[in-house]
Amino acid sequence: MSTILVNTLTGTSTAGSIVVTGEGNSTTTNLQQGLAKSWCNLNFSTAAIADSFNTASITDSATGRFVANFTSAMNNALYSSSGSSRFNLSASDISSRAVNHQPAAGSVKINSFTTTDGSLTDDQGVDSQFCGDLA
Amino acid sequence: MALGKIKADTLEHSTAGSLDTQFVVQGSAKMWSNVQSDQSTQNDSLNVSSTSDEGTGASRRNLASAFANNPFSHAGLSVVQPNSAGLSKFTSVSSSAVETSVRNTSNSAHDKENSCIAIGDLA
Numbered sequence: 001m002s003t004i005l006v007n008t009l010t011g012t013s014t015a016g017s018i019v020v021t022g023e024g025n026s027t028t029t030n031l032q033q034g035l036a037k038s039w040c041n042l043n044f045s046t047a048a049i050a051d052s053f054n055t056a057s058i059t060d061s062a063t064g065r066f067v068a069n070f071t072s073a074m075n076n077a078l079y080s081s082s083g084s085s086r087f088n089l090s091a092s093d094i095s096s097r098a099v100n101h102q103p104a105a106g107s108v109k110i111n112s113f114t115t116t117d118g119s120l121t122d123d124q125g126v127d128s129q130f131c132g133d134l135a
Numbered sequence: 136m137a138l139g140k141i142k143a144d145t146l147e148h149s150t151a152g153s154l155d156t157q158f159v160v161q162g163s164a165k166m167w168s169n170v171q172s173d174q175s176t177q178n179d180s181l182n183v184s185s186t187s188d189e190g191t192g193a194s195r196r197n198l199a200s201a202f203a204n205n206p207f208s209h210a211g212l213s214v215v216q217p218n219s220a221g222l223s224k225f226t227s228v229s230s231s232a233v234e235t236s237v238r239n240t241s242n243s244a245h246d247k248e249n250s251c252i253a254i255g256d257l258a
Contacts, residue, residue: 004143009146023160084210
């Protein structure tokens, strides 16, 4: 076993680009590009962050909508997001809830809504992940 | 400056703990993509060689480096305004291509900007 003691990884040719060999040993992927730059687990009912990474704060901006503010901003609003309902706090059918995002560079709006009519709702927890370029 | 290569099993930070490098390799997203509402114009991406419109609300992303197998782990999400909330389906159609499908709450195909993220083993 070998261990590298390090606080920062920086590419030699390009500081923000390090190549990692893939699992099959035949292709490579980019370390920085592949890392999730932020994730958060929010309880919309209590307006609390259960756990998070690169999330400085959240703002309850409307029913069913929180704004998550990044500690380190993204480079633009064109990053990729994914998310899902963690739990449904009151409704009987968890499949009736869904999540979407409205990204901005320094923050992201996280919307929790019903799949039946699209109305915003605070009755669930929401997991979100964001991949893209940091500023 | 010559390129260097470091082989290691563990990365250790002075205060934040250590990480087995298998988590760096296997835990990283291998593909992500954000396409515009036309389903074919890509805003930004990782490991996507081309994108095509597969009909209303449907987009196919072909990967530059294939996954080792199909299916692989993936998550999808449409990026839409809350007053036209979108539901999305994200399917790996082969080890080197994925398709997304966006529908509205009436289950009709829906052209909206959307994004997806995939994790798994590269070939």
